[in-house]
Amino acid sequence: DTEVTQTPKxxxxxxxxxxxxxxxxxxxxxxxxxxxxxxxxPPELMFVYSYEKLSINESVPSRFSPECPNSSLLNLHLHALxxxxxxxxxxxxxxxxxxxxxFGPGTRLTVT
Amino acid sequence: GQQVxxxxxxQHVQEGEDFTTYCNSSTTLSNIQWYKxxxxxxxxxxxxxxxxxxxxxxxxxxxxxxxxxxxxSLHITATQTTDVGTYFCAGxxxxxxxxxxxxxGTLLTVNP
Numbered sequence: 736d737t738e739v740t741q742t743p744k745x746x747x748x749x750x751x752x753x754x755x756x757x758x759x760x761x762x763x764x765x766x767x768x769x770x771x772x773x774x775x776x777p778p779e780l781m782f783v784y785s786y787e788k789l790s791i792n793e794s795v796p797s798r799f800s801p802e803c804p805n806s807s808l809l810n811l812h813l814h815a816l817x818x819x820x821x822x823x824x825x826x827x828x829x830x831x832x833x834x835x836x837x838f839g840p841g842t843r844l845t846v847t
Numbered sequence: 848g849q850q851v852x853x854x855x856x857x858q859h860v861q862e863g864e865d866f867t868t869y870c871n872s873s874t875t876l877s878n879i880q881w882y883k884x885x886x887x888x889x890x891x892x893x894x895x896x897x898x899x900x901x902x903x904x905x906x907x908x909x910x911x912x913x914x915x916x917x918x919x920s921l922h923i924t925a926t927q928t929t930d931v932g933t934y935f936c937a938g939x940x941x942x943x944x945x946x947x948x949x950x951x952g953t954l955l956t957v958n959p
Binding site: 775776777778779780791825827833834835836837838839840841 | 880882888889890891892895935939945946947949950951952954
C-alpha cells in the first residue's frame with residue numbers, strides 16, 4: 736500500500752468554525768508533513784512530524800494546530816481561519832525525514 | 848535563507864519537441880528531488896539526486912545534478928501529451944540550512 740489518504744476532499748468553513756483535516760498512511764513511514772498550496776504556487780511546508788513528534792513548525796499561525804495521534808495518522812485542527820487561508824492542504828509522508836515524499840490527494844479548503 | 852530558483856515558469860511545446868527545466872540553489876544541497884503535479888492533482892515523486900555530477904534517466908526523462916550540487920535540470924525528450932503538468936524541484940539544504948525548499952515550478956503544456 737503506497738497510498739496517503741486525506742479526508743475530506745473538500746471543505747467549506749466560516750471564520751468562526753472549528754474543523755479538522757485528517758491524513759492516514761500505512762507504509763510505516765516515520766515522517767509526516769502538512770503543506771499548504773495556493774493556485775499556481777509550489778507546496779509550502781507547514782509542519783513536520785518525525786516519530787510522532789513535531790520536529791518542524793514553519794512559523795505557522797496558531798489557528799492551525801497539528802496533531803499526530805499515532806504513527807499512521809496526522810490531523811490538522813483549524814480554528815478562526817481567515818479567507819486568505821483558503822488553499823489546497825496536502826499531507827505527505829516519507830521513510831526518512833525530508834526524503835522522498837508520498838503526497839495525498841489533498842483537501843481543498845474554502846474559508847468564507 | 849536558502850532559495851531555489853526554477854526557470855522557466857511556463858513552457859509550451861509541440862508534441863515531439865524536447866523540454867528542459869532548470870533549478871538553481873543559493874546554497875549547496877544535500878540532495879535534490881523532482882516532483883510532477885498534473886493539473887488538479889497532487890505532487891508525485893519522480894527522482895532524488897544525491898551525488899555531485901549525478902545523471903539519472905527514466906525513459907524519456909533525464910535528470911542531472913551539478914558538480915557543485917547547487918543546480919539541477921530535468922530534460923524530457925520528445926514530449927507527449929501525458930507529460931503535461933507542473934514540474935517542481937525541491938532542494939534539501941545541509942547543515943544549518945537543513946530544510947526542503949521547493950522551486951516555483953515549471954508548467955509544461957503540450958500541443959498535440
